[in-house]
Amino acid sequence: MSSPALARAVVAPLVLGVAALLLWQVGVTALDVQPFVLPSPLAIGAEFAQNAGSVLAGSRVTGGNALIGLVAGAVLAVLVAGVSALVRVFDGLTAAIVAAAAVVPIVALAPVLYTMFGANVETARQLVAALAVFVPVYVNTLRGLRQAAPVHRDLMRAYAASPWQTARTITLPGAVPFFFTGLRIASSLAVISALVAEYFGGPIGGLGKSITSAASGSDYALAYAYVLGAVLVGLVFYCVTAGLEALALRRSHAR
Template sequence: MRTSAGLSRTVLAPVLLGLVALALWQLLVVVFEIKPFIVPGPLAIGSEFGANFATVLQGAVVTGGNALVGLVIGGIAGILFAILAALVRVLDELSAAVVAALAVVPIVALAPVLYTMFGAGAETARQLVAAIAVFIPVYINTLRGLRQVRPVHRDLMHVYAASAWQTTRTVTVPGALPFIFTGLRIASSLAVISALIAEYFGGPVGGLGKSITSAASSSNYNLAWAYVLGAILVGLVFYCVTLAIEKFATRHYQPAT
C-alpha cells in the first residue's frame, strides 16, 4: 500500500497536473484565438512533433550527446576538486574566487570565444560550455556535503590512525552522497540548457538550438515549438536517469550513522 501511495505521489500526480495544464493551455488558445507566433496550442505542437519526429530525434541526439559529455566532464571535475578542496584548506580558499567567477560567466559571451578557440566545425565548445555549467553546482554541493561529517566519525578514524585519504574514501565521501546527487540532479538540467543555448551562437548545424532558430526565422512557429518540446524531453530524460541512479545508489549503500 505504501508503495502504491508513493507511486501515486511521484508519478500519477505530476502526470495529471501536466494533463490539466495542457488542456487549459489548449482551451485558452482556442477561446482567445491566440496566434501561433505568440504561442501555438499543444495539439498543433504535438502534430508537428509527430510529423517531424525523425528530425527532432536527430537534433536531440546531437544536443543530448553534447550535454552528456559536459555532464560527465563537469561532474567528475566538480567532485574531484571538491574532494581536494576539503582535504587542503588553502586550495579551498584560493579556489573560492575562481569558482565564483565561473558561476557568473555568461554563456552568450563564453560560447563565441570557445568557437574561436576550437573551431566552428567542432562540438567541443558546446561540450565545454555544458561542463562549466555543470561544474559549479556539483562542486558547491559536494564540498558542502564533505563538510557535514560528524566529529565522532573523524575521531574514530583518527583513533584507527587512518590517513586523510582513507577517511575521505570510507567516511567523508559516502556521507556526502546525498549532497553530490543533489548537485548532479541540478546539473543534469543545466547541461542540456547550456548545450542548447550554446548552439545559438555558432558551431555545427546539428542540434535542437539551431533547429529552433531556423524554424522561428522562417516563421514556422509550430515546428519551432516542436523542437522546444524535444529539448524538454531531453532534459526530463537526463533528470530522470540521474534521479534513478541516485535512488539505486542510496538504496544499495547506506553510510553508517
C-alpha cells in the first residue's frame, strides 16, 4: 500500500472517530443526558484512566480466553475443511453439523458448559469462543480449497505431479486469502463470544464480569470504560490478523 493510500486509510477513520466523540460530548452536555442513560466520553475517559490497571487485568483474562478459542477453533476448522475438501461424503456429514453450530446461541450454550466443566475454570469461555470461530473459518477455508480451476489440476496431472505437489502449488496458495478472510471475521467473534460468556458465570475476572459489576453498582461511566477496554482488545485482535494476512499474501506473491 502506497503512503498516500495508507494515510487515507488511517487518517479518515481517525477523523470520523474524533468527530463522533465530539458530537457525543456536545450532545450529552447540551441535552443534559443523565449518566445512567449515556455517560459522556470525558467521564468514560476519566474512569478508564483511573482504573487502567483493572481494565488491563480484565483485558488479559478476556483476551487470553479469546486467543485460545481463536487458535483452537481455527486449527480445528482448517483440519475439518481439509478433510471435507478431499472426501465428499465427509463434507455431507459435516454440513449439517456446521449449520447447527452456526445458530447455537451463546446465551444458551455458556450455562450448559459451566455446568459440564465447572464454574471455577475458564474452559467454558474458551469453548464458546472456539465454537464462534469455527464456523466462519471453516466455511471460508473450504471455499478457498475448492477454488482451484480444473485446468490447473489437469496441468499438474499432465506433469505427473503428486497430490501433495498439486496441493502445495495450487490448492493451498489459492485458499490462503479465503482462510484469512474467515480469520479476520472470527477474531472479532472470539472476543465478543468470550466477553458474553463471562456474563453467565465462571471465575471472577474478565471484562464481562467487570461490566456487570460496575453496572449493578450504578457506576455507568466505569462500565463503559470496561466496554472501551473490550473494544480495544477486539481492535488488537483484528489488526494482528490483518497484519498476518498482509504478511502471508506478500510472501505468497513474492514466490
